[in-house]
Amino acid sequence: xxxxxxxxxxxxxxxxxxxTARLPDFVMLMKPRVMALAVFTAVVGLVIAPGHVGLxxxxxAILAIAAGAGAAGVLNMWYxxxxxxxxxxxxRRPIPRGRISRGEARAFGxxxxxxxxxxxxxxxxVTSAALLAFAIFFYVVVYTMxxxxxxxxxxxxxxxxxxxxxxxxxxxxxxxxxxxxxILFLIIFLWTPPHFWALALNRADxxxxxxxxxLPVVAGRAATTRHILIYSILLVSISLLxxxxxxxxAIYGVAAVTCGTLFVRLAxxxxxxGVFYRxxxxxxFGFSIVYLFVLFAALLADSGGKASAIVLAWTSIIVSAVGx
Numbered sequence: 372x373x374x375x376x377x378x379x380x381x382x383x384x385x386x387x388x389x390x391t392a393r394l395p396d397f398v399m400l401m402k403p404r405v406m407a408l409a410v411f412t413a414v415v416g417l418v419i420a421p422g423h424v425g426l427x428x429x430x431x432a433i434l435a436i437a438a439g440a441g442a443a444g445v446l447n448m449w450y451x452x453x454x455x456x457x458x459x460x461x462x463r464r465p466i467p468r469g470r471i472s473r474g475e476a477r478a479f480g481x482x483x484x485x486x487x488x489x490x491x492x493x494x495x496x497v498t499s500a501a502l503l504a505f506a507i508f509f510y511v512v513v514y515t516m517x518x519x520x521x522x523x524x525x526x527x528x529x530x531x532x533x534x535x536x537x538x539x540x541x542x543x544x545x546x547x548x549x550x551x552x553x554i555l556f557l558i559i560f561l562w563t564p565p566h567f568w569a570l571a572l573n574r575a576d577x578x579x580x581x582x583x584x585x586l587p588v589v590a591g592r593a594a595t596t597r598h599i600l601i602y603s604i605l606l607v608s609i610s611l612l613x614x615x616x617x618x619x620x621a622i623y624g625v626a627a628v629t630c631g632t633l634f635v636r637l638a639x640x641x642x643x644x645g646v647f648y649r650x651x652x653x654x655x656f657g658f659s660i661v662y663l664f665v666l667f668a669a670l671l672a673d674s675g676g677k678a679s680a681i682v683l684a685w686t687s688i689i690v691s692a693v694g695x
Contacts, residue, residue, distance in 0.1 A: 396465035400448050400476055401441030401483075408663070409440040409536040412559065415667045416540030416552055419674045424544040431494040432543035436536060438487035439503045443510040443532070445480030449473055450515050458577040491543070499543040506535040520582070523589040526571075530563030531556075537667075554612050555667075561606040562663055565599040565638060569656035572596075573649055596642040599655070603638035607631035610666060619673045626669035630662045 413436045417429060424432075448455065448466055452473055455461035465471040484507050492500035514529030522528075534556045541552035568586055571578060572595060575587040587595045610631055614624035637658055641651040 393470065396470040397479060399465055400445045400471065400479065402444030402447070403441075405444060405533075406437055406440040408660075409533065410437045411664070412555070412667055413536035413540035413543075415670050416537030416555060417544045418540075419551070419670055420541045420544035422545060428495050428543070432491060432499065432540065435487045435491040435495070435500075436503060436539055436543075438483050439491075439507055440536065442480050442484035442487060443507045445476055445483060446507075446511040447515045449476040449480055450511070451519075452476075454520075454581045454583060457581050458574075460574055460577055495543045496546045498546050498548070499539050502535060502539045502542055502548075506532050506539065509535075520584070523584045523586045525583075525585070526567045527564050530560050530567075533563060534559035550616075551613070551618050554609070554616075554618070555670075557609050557612075558606065558666065559663070561602055561609055562659065564602045565606065565634075566656065566659040566663075568595050568599050569641070569652045569659065572652040573656075592646075592648060596638075596644070596648065600635075600638045600642045603635050607635055613670070619670055622672045623666075623669040626665050630665050633658065634662050 410433060414433060417424065417432060448464060451461075452466040455464050456467040461467070466473055466476055484504075488500050488504045488507075491503055510529065510532035514525065514532060518525040518529050537555040537559070538548060538552040541555075542548055571585045572587050572592065575585070575592075578585040579588045586598060590598075607627075610627045611624075613619035614627055634655075637651070637655040641648060641655050644651040
């Protein structure tokens with residue numbers, strides 16, 4: 372006896388057009404700029420780790436970390452949709468604009484997070500997958516759902532999630548965590564408060580309107596710039612450890628000393644700016660992004676041929692795919 376065939380759903384042209392039209396909104400939900408920084412630091416952790424890692428597991432690891440970082444961004448936007456709707460900086464995000472519903476965002480984020488962790492565990496190793504799962508949980512539950520709306524130290528404690536990608540990359544390559552990735556963790560952990568508070572100084576009204584107790588809202592400008600200066604000095608001190616302990620070479624040492632000096636000078640200028648702080652805050656915020664990129668790029672440069680081989684292999688794959 373033959374059973375009737377179950378017709379498969381067909382994606383009509385209007386439905387396909389609507390789906391493709393919404394793709395940029397789903398990409399925006401993943402916070403691509405934040406995701407790119409997480410991926411870059413994870414690549415550095417993976418490449419500078421001792422031993423050899425194959426091209427395929429390295430590629431899978433980086434893609435999984437990218438997906439995990441994107442998932443954290445999606446779930447952050449899902450939960451913070453009410454806050455985003457009243458802030459000038461975030462009001463144009465997909466959920467406040469009505470381009471994507473909160474239910475769609477939550478489902479997308481959960482599927483993306485679960486898929487990233489499972490793929491990393493199966494294709495690479497359980498240690499890196501567990502770290503990725505912890506990073507997503509910490510960013511979404513501990514920072515977004517709890518700390519962000521309850522304490523002015525939200526970005527300090529919550530910054531631990533954003534500092535984990537190089538540790539995850541290292542664990543993907545070695546299956547364990549050592550001193551070197553923990554130092555990289557500390558660098559990003561200490562970098563996050565001055566980076567974010569410099570931005571928050573010029574967005575204090577936004578955060579106050581949304582009811583988010585960022586440090587400039589709760590403690591004021593003077594206290595915030597003092598905290599920025601303290602964290603900047605701590606950051607530069609810790610950033611010298613890879614060089615001082617012989618974990619990185621002269622290229623990194625020069626980059627850390629030069630960029631660190633500029634970072635502290637900008638933080639000091641902001642602290643002394645008084646009521647004319649806005650331009651100084653903007654300058655520090657912009658340089659902080661350059662600072663972290665240069666620091667980690669110097670680590671890659673010091674790793675020599677290993678970094679070149681992996682990057683060239685990835686480049687050739689991308690070029691081949693585009694050419695096809």
